[in-house]
Amino acid sequence: MNFDLNVSERKEIWNFLLEELENYYAHTHERQVAPELNTQGIRKHAQKYSFEQVVPSIQALQHVLEGLEQYAVHTPHPSYFGLFNPRANFPSILADLISATYNPQMAAWSHSPFAAEVETYLLQEFGRRFGFPQDSIDGVFTSGGAEANLTALISALNQQFPDYAQTGLRGLAGQPLLYCTTETHHSIVKAARTTGLGMAAVRSIPVNQQQQMRMDKLEEQLIKDTAEGHQPFLLVVTAGATGTGAIDDLPRAANLARKYNLWLHVDAAYGGAAVLEPGLAPLLSGIEAADSITFDAHKWLSVPMAAGMFLTRHRHILDRSFRTLADYMPKEAGQLEIVDPFTHSLQWSRRFIGLKVYLSLLFFGWEGYSQVIRHQTEMGNLLKKQLKNSGWKLYNYTDFPIACFTDPAYEKNADFAAEINRQVVQSGKAWISIYQTGEVQALRACITNYATTEKEVTDLVELLNQCRKNWQK
Incomplete structure (x- = not known):
């Protein structure tokens, strides 16, 4: 079986597909924004072909394109006013094509040093834009905001409880607690469940009429929890809430985090892009005091999903949280001052996520x-x-x-x-x-x-x- 196909077949497929994709990209606005949700019809289309027989290449592509054309909300449409699913800019689409073709191995630095250094450069630049000290910036590209928020929770546990990596939650003297609001993205609650902290570790603080965390209620809860012998360790605030766009009081949150020795995480998955526009940047005043930030380029920076970032001002926390030695991993760069991405992240093998941001x-x-x-x-x-x-x-x-x-x-x-x-x-x-x-x-x-x-x-x-x-x- 020739998985490459031959040159003439590839050219025919490229020509057909590029013409079809260009037609969609240029004329997205002519489509109906949303499809009829006919479950039976959608499943019938998805199951049209048996995998016992080979489908001719052009026919297979037409089938897939028809499915996406008929049975998808067209988020690139200019009349899509929905969730943070933007139209992808053209160079970022090219980046995904390039990344898929070269398919760089992103776990080991020595296998794709250019890709690794591109991502490091981007993380440094975005960290600088958020106001982190240049010599302390670290971070990692993630599959999205949910992974970035999970990374923040794990980093906070390792920072606040030095023995956590070795002894786990059972080694802690009291119940660790994190603080957020009803406007906080639900991935924080999911992260608490995933790490074994459980729902009992999550304190939901009320919001005011502007959908912002009530900092007075936060302090009341912190005093109460501390008096009861619990161990507050993480404060999660939001810069651009998913539903309302609300921005918590970042300077006051930073003051309370310092006062009560909390890791301050700012979920700026959407609103973080404001730092790139001088007219909006003052809205995020105080974000520079965060210990970590979640930012999604696949939201306001208009690149294909998924392109999340976790950024931190703590240079060594990712290493402390995720370093794992594996004998089978490449060692060509063993004597160089580099970081192997697999020691720095929840992920191991993954795409060259940063290229779509870099090329844009x-x-x-x-x-x-x-x-x-x-x-x-x-x-x-x-x-x-x-x-x-x-x-x-x-x-x-x-x-x-x-x-x-x-x-x-x-x-x-x-x-x-x-x-x-x-x-x-x-x-x-x-x-x-x-x-x-x-x-x-x-x-x-x-x-x-x-x-x-x-x-x-x-x-x-x-x-x-x-x-x-x-x-x-």
Whole structure:
């Protein structure tokens, strides 16, 4: 079996696929944003072919492309106002193709030194942008924010409890506790469960009307837990909450973390990109005091999923947390001052994640990203303005391009938001979601796409107004 195929076959496939992908990329806006969720039809398409027989190459590709065309929410569409799933910029798509073709082995530095040093360079540059001291920056690319948050929890345990790596949780004198809020990403709770800390280790602190952690309530809880003999070790705050875009009081969080000897982790998976735009960067004042930061390039930096980062100001904590010796690993660089990535991360074998960020920066630079973030923020401001002018009420307070809203006449009627959301999605003209803000079931629209313009924003508000009229009939 020739897995390479031959040259003529490859050229035919390349030509066909590139033309099809270019057509999709250039004309995404002409598609319906969301498909009909026909479970039977979707499964029938996925199971169309038996693997007992070979499918001709072009036919196989057509089958896959048809499946993605018909049965996917088209997140690259400029009228997708949903989760943090952006349209991928073109050089980042090329980067994934290059990475898949070269398929560098990223566990050992000596097998792919260029790739390893590219990622180190990027982590240093982003750490510097977040305000970490240059000589203390360390980090690792991750599969996404969930892995980065898990890495933060493990790093905090190893920093706060020096014997943790050897004795585990059973060796600790008291119950370790971490602190977050209801607005904190659920991956933190999952990380607590995964590491064996359990749900009992998670303290959920109330939020104020701006969806920010109540720092007074945090301190009350810390005093209580300490008095009861527990061991507080980690404070997780958010810079750009998934639902509302809220940013916790970072300077005050840093002060409390120092006062009570807590590892301060800032989940800036989405909002961290604000440091690249001078007009937004002041919103993240205080993030430089964090012990670690989660940042996802596959959100506001518009690269394909997944491209997460864990950044820290503690130069040796990743080594202490993850160093493992394996006799079979390559040793060509044994006498060099390098770091083998597999000793520095939860992961072992993985993709060259950083290339999509590196190539994007080579094409567009920091200024290119600043312009894109500024444009999306302007579109978010336009969306909020048009919603208010049309009688909708906003229920979140953020400078980021996220709007949580409903008609104030129906704010106590959860069925209203659900019905409006259903109508919008089923129209195929746009995609929005629902998010609970306080006691209000709100609609949520977020500018995730650098190609979203005033037209798509205006069309969405007109669609929402029409759906509201349909509800009132």
